[in-house]
Amino acid sequence: MxxxxxxxxxxxxxxxxxxxxxxxxxxxxxxxxxxxxxxxxxxxxxxxxxxxxxxxxxxxCNESGYQTPKIDTRAAIFKDMKILLVQERDGRWALPGGWCDVDQSVMDNTIKEVKEEAGLEVQAEKVIAILDKKKNNPAQSAHHVTKVFILCTSMGGEFVANSETLACEYFELDKLPVLSEGKTTAKQIALCFEAAADEHWQTRFD
CATH class of the missing domain: 1.20.5 (Single alpha-helices involved in coiled-coils or other helix-helix interfaces)
Incomplete structure (x- = not known):
């Protein structure tokens, strides 16, 4: 350290x-x-x-009440064994997702973020992993963050460029673009591929 x-x-x-x-x-x-x-x-x-x-x-210093970790939800959506990533304003790519709003459940927030960032309607299927950001992502944060990865199924929709994302595209595991590693790492994406291929997947957590 x-x-x-x-x-x-x-x-x-x-x-x-x-x-x-x-x-x-x-x-x-x-x-x-x-x-x-x-x-x-x-x-x-x-x-x-x-x-x-x-x-x-x-x-x-903008919060009140007992200090707890912030929750970040990320959606793993597959098509033809490729995973959906969104391109952020800095040109890097990540799984669609973001901070869990105070009035949203993990499932609802995951669905909302995918709609906002990728333009897709999705159904949340299962929890892939619940991971501590400090243990798994290189970028430091002023908040302690718990990242929740959810396997989702696309129900349709179409991407529209917006204030958060420039594009969305499906990628093979061995052909990933430059990632925004504070939000999504190659190892986390590989974990999502494992979960998608295993119908008996058990949630990983640390």
């Missing part, structure tokens, strides 16, 4: 402790101390991120 990674981990831990303290503490002086700790955690991210303190606080 690099010094930058350690710095991020410390800031995340401080933010979590401060948020939990703000959620449960009743003492006015303790609340002031937890607010100060949260401010320090945000300031710790200003230098490595290069972002203004206001932006860091908006991204990093």
């Amino acid at each position: 690099t010094d930058k990674d350690k710095w991020l981990d410390w800031a995340i831990r401080l933010q979590s402790l401060a948020q939990n303290g703000l959620a449960y503490s009743k003492d006015v002086f303790d609340l002031e101390r937890f607010e100060e700790i949260r401010q320090i955690a945000a300031e710790m991210l200003v230098t490595p991120s290069g972002l203004p303190i206001e932006t860091v606080k908006e991204l990093f």
